[in-house]
Amino acid sequence: MHLLKFKKYYFIDSFNPVHLKALDKNISLIWRSKYKQRNLKLISKLADFCKKYKRSLFLSNDVKLALKLKLNGAYISAHNKDFRFNNYKLKKNFKIIGSAHSQIEINIKKKQKIKEIFISPIFKHKNKSPLGIHKLKYIFEDTAFEKIALGGINYKNIKLLKLSNFKGIAGISIFKKKGPK
Numbered sequence: 001m002h003l004l005k006f007k008k009y010y011f012i013d014s015f016n017p018v019h020l021k022a023l024d025k026n027i028s029l030i031w032r033s034k035y036k037q038r039n040l041k042l043i044s045k046l047a048d049f050c051k052k053y054k055r056s057l058f059l060s061n062d063v064k065l066a067l068k069l070k071l072n073g074a075y076i077s078a079h080n081k082d083f084r085f086n087n088y089k090l091k092k093n094f095k096i097i098g099s100a101h102s103q104i105e106i107n108i109k110k111k112q113k114i115k116e117i118f119i120s121p122i123f124k125h126k127n128k129s130p131l132g133i134h135k136l137k138y139i140f141e142d143t144a145f146e147k148i149a150l151g152g153i154n155y156k157n158i159k160l161l162k163l164s165n166f167k168g169i170a171g172i173s174i175f176k177k178k179g180p181k
Contacts, residue, residue: 006161007168009058009097009118009148010175015046021053027175028056030075038065047071058097063088073097076112078105078120086113099150099170110144118170121151122161 008027012020013034020029029050031043043059047069050057058075059066063085066074074085076098085096099118100106109117148168149161161169 006166007116007146007148008175009168009170011170011172015042015049017049020049020055023175025053025055028058028072030058030060030170032060032075032077038062044069058095063096067091067094075099076109076114081108083112097148114145116146116148116168118148118150120149122149123152123154123157 008024009030010023010027011030011032013032029046031046033039043065047057049055050072056072058073059069059071060075061077061080063074063076067088067090070091072093073095074097076082076085076096078099078101080098090096095116096112096114097116097118098109098112098114099120100109101120106117106119146167147165148170149164149166150170153161153169153171153174155174158169
């Protein structure tokens, strides 16, 4: 399935240059560490790699550090309900993106002034109940933000996303092995 029209976001928690070089150049990376303490050396190394290979990099839940490291933006998870980052002076091309799992979380993300919201899960993913494309009709009518599909996306169900108002996809497993064609 050809995905040129979709924005693509890949959640990573380790830096493997060989794997990242093999990916499509249009895939943006989101650094989401498993550990509470940030490894600044590793994030800086990843940022240098992304600049060298002209790849966008977003840092999870730390707008201040993302601005300091001159990254492309920050990713705000669904669990982060903080509004303090709205007070930061953002650079022109700095983008804040985030995820939501319900209408309540979508409303919070809109108040956080997030431009792209990752809506999850769209399809069955592990033990999570999917929202499904039909339940998202109300969300599709809202044009305040771009919708990015997250959760349970594979090559079989990606055709359904092309029929909807999703502007992109995000995930781990779809990119982990070989990345979208």
